[in-house]
Amino acid sequence: MNEFQYRLGELCCEDVPLRKLAVEFGTPLYVYSESHIVGQYQALDKAFRGLDHMICYAMKANSTLAVLRSLARVGAGFDIVSGGELYRVKQAGGDAAKCVFSSVGKTREEIEYALREGIYCFNVESEAELQFLSDVAYRMGRRAPVAVRVNPHVDPDTHHYISTGKEESKFGISIERALKVYREATRLRGVEIRGVQMHIGSQITKTGPYVLAIKKMLPLVEKVQTLAPQTLRSFDIGGGVGIRYKDQTPPTAQQFAAAVKPLLKQASKRGLRILMEPGRFIVGNGGVLVTRVLYVKQTPVKRFVIIDGAMNDLIRPALYESYHEIQPVKAGKRTKAKVDVVGPVCESGDFFAQGRTLPVVEAGEYLAVMSAGAYGFAMASNYNSRGRPAEVLVKGRKYQLVRRRETRQDLVRGELLP
Numbered sequence: 317m318n319e320f321q322y323r324l325g326e327l328c329c330e331d332v333p334l335r336k337l338a339v340e341f342g343t344p345l346y347v348y349s350e351s352h353i354v355g356q357y358q359a360l361d362k363a364f365r366g367l368d369h370m371i372c373y374a375m376k377a378n379s380t381l382a383v384l385r386s387l388a389r390v391g392a393g394f395d396i397v398s399g400g401e402l403y404r405v406k407q408a409g410g411d412a413a414k415c416v417f418s419s420v421g422k423t424r425e426e427i428e429y430a431l432r433e434g435i436y437c438f439n440v441e442s443e444a445e446l447q448f449l450s451d452v453a454y455r456m457g458r459r460a461p462v463a464v465r466v467n468p469h470v471d472p473d474t475h476h477y478i479s480t481g482k483e484e485s486k487f488g489i490s491i492e493r494a495l496k497v498y499r500e501a502t503r504l505r506g507v508e509i510r511g512v513q514m515h516i517g518s519q520i521t522k523t524g525p526y527v528l529a530i531k532k533m534l535p536l537v538e539k540v541q542t543l544a545p546q547t548l549r550s551f552d553i554g555g556g557v558g559i560r561y562k563d564q565t566p567p568t569a570q571q572f573a574a575a576v577k578p579l580l581k582q583a584s585k586r587g588l589r590i591l592m593e594p595g596r597f598i599v600g601n602g603g604v605l606v607t608r609v610l611y612v613k614q615t616p617v618k619r620f621v622i623i624d625g626a627m628n629d630l631i632r633p634a635l636y637e638s639y640h641e642i643q644p645v646k647a648g649k650r651t652k653a654k655v656d657v658v659g660p661v662c663e664s665g666d667f668f669a670q671g672r673t674l675p676v677v678e679a680g681e682y683l684a685v686m687s688a689g690a691y692g693f694a695m696a697s698n699y700n701s702r703g704r705p706a707e708v709l710v711k712g713r714k715y716q717l718v719r720r721r722e723t724r725q726d727l728v729r730g731e732l733l734p
């Protein structure tokens with residue numbers, strides 16, 4: 317995490333000490349580095365130069381308006397999965413014409429909204445959806461641009477909750493059936509074939525599964541182009557490129573591009589634009605969750621560091637047993653101890669680390685939970701009636717509060733007493 321380094325004994329985000337932000341805005345607090353986020357987008361963009369391409373940031377990873385705006389400003393498109401996400405794109409000043417819409421359960425209202433806004437493409441995940449989409453669009457006097465989300469049955473070698481390209485997955489349409497579905501699409505009045513799409517999973521740390529999946533997909537792409545030569549415009553290779561949380565060695569933008577570009581050139585030569593939908597790669601290592609130590613509790617068998625952040629703020633350790641580094645905000649040589657770092661929520665699953673050897677910390681000091689930029693705030697909830705954290709965006713020496721901490725009033729807003 318290059319933008320999060322110790323300087324003069326303090327962990328900083330770019331040029332701003334995290335302690336300063338924690339004091340000013342309170343904790344738990346999400347802090348993002350704009351330079352990292354925009355830098356990751358630009359690195360990928362640069363790596364794919366020479367190939368007509370569009371990067372649709374998978375905003376489910378982090379849909380905070382300020383983050384979306386930073387990316388929209390440098391030209392990003394967006395991968396959306398709901399009407400709510402499209403609304404956010406619009407609020408942030410993003411371009412609907414650069415949005416692809418995935419989801420196995422798009423509702424009529426969402427489809428109508430997306431059609432009115434003129435999105436680039438619907439990534440269709442079932443035959444039933446294709447038919448429904450066609451009906452809705454036809455009734456509106458339009459043709460919905462579609463890509464079939466094809467499931468190439470490739471094992472991405474990641475956590476099973478976030479592995480999507482295998483045969484048993486609920487996502488997409490099997491590669492064996494895909495061509496039949498495209499043929500059906502040519503007969504429908506309310507759709508127009510715009511693309512072919514795949515997405516095999518998330519936190520993929522090798523290039524092999526992409527190479528394998530793309531190789532499987534290319535013959536299909538060619539056939540679809542024969543079916544719809546006038547309207548087919550793109551091949552979307554999905555998202556999923558992993559990041560380093562602990563000791564993984566995921567590909568850099570350059571390495572990823574070097575692995576897949578030679579294969580994609582074929583499609584590109586035939587006039588197709590290459591789309592991709594990275595989420596975590598762009599924001600994951602661009603954010604941390606700053607928390608304060610409330611208590612240190614020694615039991616006969618364990619030592620607990622109890623912090624003010626909890627599973628409602630960052631659910632990844634509880635949900636995927638995922639590893640996030642934890643660093644004291646104040647540097648310095650200290651002895652180490654084996655601890656569990658836990659939050660105040662009433663669940664044993666409310667932990668950030670278990671049996672981890674960390675520098676000894678005291679009540680009152682700040683800890684940063686690293687690599688929390690993706691699927692952190694975006695998955696936060698109000699469980700235990702805890703307000704969700706504030707968020708700060710840093711750029712160089714400048715910083716700005718981009719989301720206020722939720723108040724007690726926020727917690728009950730929208731509720732009605734009978």
Ligand code: LLP
Nearest residue numbers: 374418515518519555556593594595596691
């Ligand atoms: N495109 C599609 C169709 C997706 O389903 C996803 C992620 C992405 C792109 C972006 O994947 P990424 O580049 O961020 O890996 N909450 C989990 C991750 C869930 C991913 C869901 N789909 C986590 O915290 O690890």
